[in-house]
Amino acid sequence: MKRALWLPVLFFLLATGCMSAFHRGAMSGEPKHATFAQVDGVRVRYVDVGEGPAVVLLHGFASSLDTWNGIIPVLAKKHRVIALDLKGFGWTGRPPGDYSPRAQAKLVFDLLNQRKVAHVAVVAHSWGCSVALAMALAHPERVARIALYDAWVYEEQLPSTFQWARADVLGEVLFGLYYKELPAEKMAAAFYDRRYVTQQLVDEVKAALDRPGTTAAALAAVRGQRFYAVQRRYRKIDKPVLLLWGRDDRVAPVSVANRLLRDLPDSKLIVYPRCGHFPMIEAESASTRDLVHFIGDGATASAEPTPAHSAQSPAPAPAPAPAAAPETAPPPAAKPPQTGS
Numbered sequence: 139m140k141r142a143l144w145l146p147v148l149f150f151l152l153a154t155g156c157m158s159a160f161h162r163g164a165m166s167g168e169p170k171h172a173t174f175a176q177v178d179g180v181r182v183r184y185v186d187v188g189e190g191p192a193v194v195l196l197h198g199f200a201s202s203l204d205t206w207n208g209i210i211p212v213l214a215k216k217h218r219v220i221a222l223d224l225k226g227f228g229w230t231g232r233p234p235g236d237y238s239p240r241a242q243a244k245l246v247f248d249l250l251n252q253r254k255v256a257h258v259a260v261v262a263h264s265w266g267c268s269v270a271l272a273m274a275l276a277h278p279e280r281v282a283r284i285a286l287y288d289a290w291v292y293e294e295q296l297p298s299t300f301q302w303a304r305a306d307v308l309g310e311v312l313f314g315l316y317y318k319e320l321p322a323e324k325m326a327a328a329f330y331d332r333r334y335v336t337q338q339l340v341d342e343v344k345a346a347l348d349r350p351g352t353t354a355a356a357l358a359a360v361r362g363q364r365f366y367a368v369q370r371r372y373r374k375i376d377k378p379v380l381l382l383w384g385r386d387d388r389v390a391p392v393s394v395a396n397r398l399l400r401d402l403p404d405s406k407l408i409v410y411p412r413c414g415h416f417p418m419i420e421a422e423s424a425s426t427r428d429l430v431h432f433i434g435d436g437a438t439a440s441a442e443p444t445p446a447h448s449a450q451s452p453a454p455a456p457a458p459a460p461a462a463a464p465e466t467a468p469p470p471a472a473k474p475p476q477t478g479s
Contacts, residue, residue: 159350159351159354160232160233160234160351160354160355160358161231161232161233161349161350161351161354161355162181162231162232162233163181163231164181165229165349165350167345168183168229169229172229173185173186174229175249175252177245177248177249177252178244178245178248179233180225180230180231180233180245181230181231182222182223182225182230182231182245182249183202183203183222183223183228183229183230184203184220184221184222184223184249185203185210185219185220185221185222186218186219186220186253187210187211187214187218187219188213188214188215188216188217188218188219189217189218190216190217190218191216191217191218191259191282191433192217192218192219192220192250192255192257192258192259193213193217193218193219193220193258193259193260193261193433194219194220194221194222194246194250194255194258194259194260194261195209195210195219195220195221195222195261195262196221196222196224196246196260196261196262196263196266196267196269196270197221197223197224197227197228197262197263197266198262198263198264198265198266198267198290199227199264199265199266199290199356199359200227200356201227201228201263201264201266202223202227202228202229203221203222203223203228204228205263205416205418206221206261206418208418208419208422208426209261209418209426209429212426212430213429213430213433216434217259217433218255220249220250220253220255220258222246222249224242224245224246224266224269225237225241225242225245225355226351226352226355226356226358226359227355227359231351232350232351232352232354232355233351234354234358235358236358236362237355237358237359237361237362238362238363238364239265239268239269239271239272239362239363239368240272240276240368241362242269242272243269243270243272243273243276244276246269246273247273247276247277247280250280256280257280257281257282258280258281258282259281259282259283259284259285259433260273260274260281260283260284260285261284261285261287261429261433262284262285262286262287262289263286263287263288263416263418264287264288264289264290264389264390264415265290265359265363267286267287267288267289267290267291268289268290268291268363268365270284270286271284271291271368271372271375272368274375274377275368275371275374275375278375278376278377281377282377283377283378283379283380283432283433284375284377284378284379284380285379285380285382285429285432285433286379286380286381286382286398287382287383287416287417287418287425288382288383288384288387288389288390288395288415288416288417289381289390289394289395289398290389290390291365291369291372291394291398292365292369292394292397293364293365293366293369295365295390295394296363296365299312299316300360300363303357303360303361304360304361309357309360309361310357313353313356313357313360314353317347317353317356317357318344318347318348318353321340321343321344321347322335322340325339325340325343327388327389328388328389328414328415328416329414329415329416329420330384330386330412330413330414330420331412331414331420334419334420369401372398372401372402373401373402373403375402375403376403376404377404378404378405378406378432379398379402379404379405379406380405380406380408380428380429380432381395381398381399381405381406381407381408382408382410382417382418382425382428382429383395383407383408383409383410383417384409384410384413384414384415384416384417384420384421385409385410385411385412385413386411386412386413386414387413387414387415388414388415389414389415390415392409395407395409408425408428410424410425
């Protein structure tokens with residue numbers, strides 16, 4: 139009966155274009171210098187720069203590899219750095235299928251296989267941390283060490299809307315109506331200093347949300363967040379782990395970091411004051427220094443440590459789209475406006 143009541147709303151959303159279908163292939167407005175690979179039937183945008191021990195960078199929910207624009211050139215001085223837009227996000231395709239962390243981890247490994255990289259250090263942010271941990275659980279022999287920024291990896295972190303969205307029809311209705319709404323407010327909630335959320339950024343994010351397949355992919359990724367099935371296994375991960383956290387994060391509070399500190403046997407936590415969900419932006423200097431030190435302590439060389447095709451950092455790209463929850467991401471190069479003294 140309840141399902142029947144939702145059907146007219148669902149049909150309305152479909153008829154008015156409030157819901158989007160999945161999308162395969164290229165999208166209008168792709169960055170001019172972007173590189174793509176076909177991986178498991180998904181057109182994946184990636185960068186592969188520098189040479190040396192390999193590091194892979196994983197962005198968060200509704201974000202993109204552009205989250206790491208401030209970090210990639212620093213790591214690439216001594217490492218081979220591979221970053222990608224995960225399935226459904228950035229400029230990567232949005233085909234139907236499995237969007238769970240485990241499936242995303244397989245996509246990452248398959249891209250690494252194409253790039254002839256056997257072992258990596260993994261750096262991840264927010265929901266991307268669930269992909270990093272899935273990689274360590276699936277193939278621990280290929281993961282040297284892990285750095286996690288403000289992780290989103292526990293069932294208890296999921297808001298009620300994410301739980302409700304697991305239901306057929308109801309999830310489509312919720313995301314069709316609300317996923318693209320209030321991007322400025324959603325972004326502001328992720329920062330300690332709200333001056334990062336400029337009008338130009340909001341406009342770019344709105345444009346990113348309109349890319350084909352975005353809403354359908356986001357819903358699929360939310361439905362793939364069933365952490366209760368895996369979070370008890372985190373204790374089996376014996377790799378060195380660095381937790382980098384914003385003290386004032388309202389999306390993934392420091393209590394989550396303390397829980398991870400207990401669950402991951404070889405972990406260390408660094409907390410940055412006056413910082414929200416994006417330490418790589420609001421605590422850029424300190425967090426990047428700590429990351430470089432941690433990665434440099436033990437990143438493992440790739441099986442074939444040949445230089446990447448380009449030693450240049452990736453060209454700037456439009457801002458990644460915001461999440462309905464848990465996160466939003468501005469361009470990493472963005473600085474808050476200066477105020478007069």
